[in-house]
Amino acid sequence: MSTLASPIPPLSSEAPAWQRATEEPAWIRRLLIGIALTFLGLFLVLPLAVVLYGAFEQGLQVWYAAITEPDALAAIRLTLLVVAIVVPLNLVFGVMAAWAIAKFEFRGKSVLITLIDLPFAISPVVVGLIFVILLGSQGWLGPWLAEHDLRIIFAVPGIIIVIAFGTMPFVARELIPLMQQQGKEEEESSLTLGANGWQTFWRVTLPNIKWGVIYGVILCNARAMGEFGAVAIVSGRIRGETNTMPLHIEVLYNEYLFTAAFAVSSLLAGLAIVTIAVKSLVEWRDERQRHPAAA
Amino acid sequence: MTLALRQPSVIPGFGITLGFTLFYLGLILLIPIGAFLLYTAQMSWADFWQAVSHRQVVASYKLSFGASLIAALLNLVFGAIVAWVLVRYRFFGKRVIDALVDLPFAMPTAVAGIALVTLYASTGWVGQYLEILGLRVAYTQLGVVVALTYIGLPFVVRTVQPVLEDLDRELEEASAILGANRLTTLRRVILPALLPALLTGFALAFARALGEYGSVIFIAGNLPFRTEITPLLIVAKAEQYDYPGAAAIGTVMLLAAFVLLLLINALQWWTARYTRR
Secondary structure, X not given: OHHHHOOOOXXXXXXXXXXXXXXXXXXXXXXXXXXXXXXXXXXXXXXXXXXXXXXXXXXXXXXXXXXXXXXHHHHHHHHHHHHHHHHHHHHXXXXXXXXXXXXXXXXXXXXXXXXXXXXXXXXXXXXXXXXXXXXXXXXXXXXXXXXXXXXOOOOHHHHHHHHHHHOOHHHHHHHHHHHHHHOOHHHHHHHHOOOOHHHHHHHHHHHHHHHHHHHHHHHHXXXXXXXXXXXXXXXXXXXXXXXXXXXXXXXXXXXXXXXXXXXXXXXXXXXXXXXXXXXXXXXXXXXXXXOOOOO | OHHHHEOOOOOOOHHHHHHHHHHHHHHHHHHHHHHHXXXXXXXXXXXXXXXXXOHHHHHHHHHHHHHHHHHHHHHHHHHHHHHHHHHHOOOOXXXXXXXXXXXXXXXXXXXHHHHHHHHHOOOOOOHHHHHHOXXXXXXXXXXXXXXXXXXXXHHHHHHHHHHHHHOXXXXXXXXXXXXXXXXXXXXXXXXXXXXXHHHHHHHHHHHHHHHOOHHHHHHHXXXXXXXXXXXXHHHHHHHOOOHHHHHHHHHHHHHHHHHHHHHHHHHHHHHHOOOOO
């Protein structure tokens, strides 16, 4: 403030005077950093710490026993099965949607992008309900499914469908802006030089979007493993059969088996940490490519 | 036919990629949503109205909308401060903190739920101190706000951050040279430029909070008329096989989500004019 009053601003060792006119006094800076760190500490660091503390409080052996107990193993196996189907599906969808949207100009594109965002906006509980009403025994297709001896709701296929719905946008949302930003010149030159469409995709496009694909897949995977509200409605919570990891955590918690609940939670929390670590890595690489000198 | 709809290009694969995209969207998204809305439409108006205006349901709307609004406002204020601090200041551990902001986005909601209730229960690490101050968080409406704040935390930070990074420092210099102090510059130069991004982040956090289920149910305690959120009522009705009742309330939530999505799209379009990327 005082720098504005005096005609020749006093020199400071920290920053040039012209910069200080657009900077806050040190105490305000410290106050704001303090507020931000307190807020993030309370809402991000402590919940994570409480999960890890709860999981390992009684030692590694108790933790290991909790995650290798038969119901926990069944939940882990089911969760892995579900993501092994859902993630490749949404990966193919994401790459195809991004290709269509980024490489071509067509009518209704913005409507299409909004539709892809739709699952973000819908409550997971409503997602589950939609499929119970459509495919459940009392639902529209229920009698037909029963006639053909197909069980979808309160069984694994229902879980796969609702998770595919809920995690549909992740790869697409990662790739659309990335591919739009990269334009289509490289693909056009590749095609002009005689490569066919497949060769162009594998050798030109894919190397360019590789890191976006990796982050999209990891985020999609983390969200698929953690999906809760929608699965809670369609799974029927049959222990050892249709309980995914989050549902198993709920069961354990409601039975006051807190250490076991936190032990299974620690696996998913670890996955969440890996996910944000990969995101930082991808962004850091991106930054270095854009401004090589700065980093 | 396709040529009339799109501009010609040498790049192949338009038909198959757009075709698959529309097929997948239709099969998983549009047909089920359409069928769901049709199912609700078959209910008589009286039944529908009775289901969506029951006293217990109305109490849950008040809590869901109210708590989501408060949580989004908290995220607006603190998210703006976090974004500002991350873009403008240098301090130890900044990179790690920046990365951690995305944690609620990657953390399963059930895990967040049991972590928050353990933390804020009257015996928890934070709850025991709040208890001394006379604040009870777990199993109260305040607990719902805490869970929804957690869930919405990344949105304001991540929408404001890029706009703030692109903001021209020269505008602030010009403002200072013209005699404005820092507060006036903040109010008249910086905030107007950040406004669309702030509103977008606020709306995203609000929309996410409104539909949230997993992180809330553990800390809320789920007392009828007091701490029951609307998504919980939908689950309860579905578990009792009251599908028409659940569908009626679900339709209200779905329509609210559509309106919010349109609003967010408009806000994002407005934000895009302030970023040069």
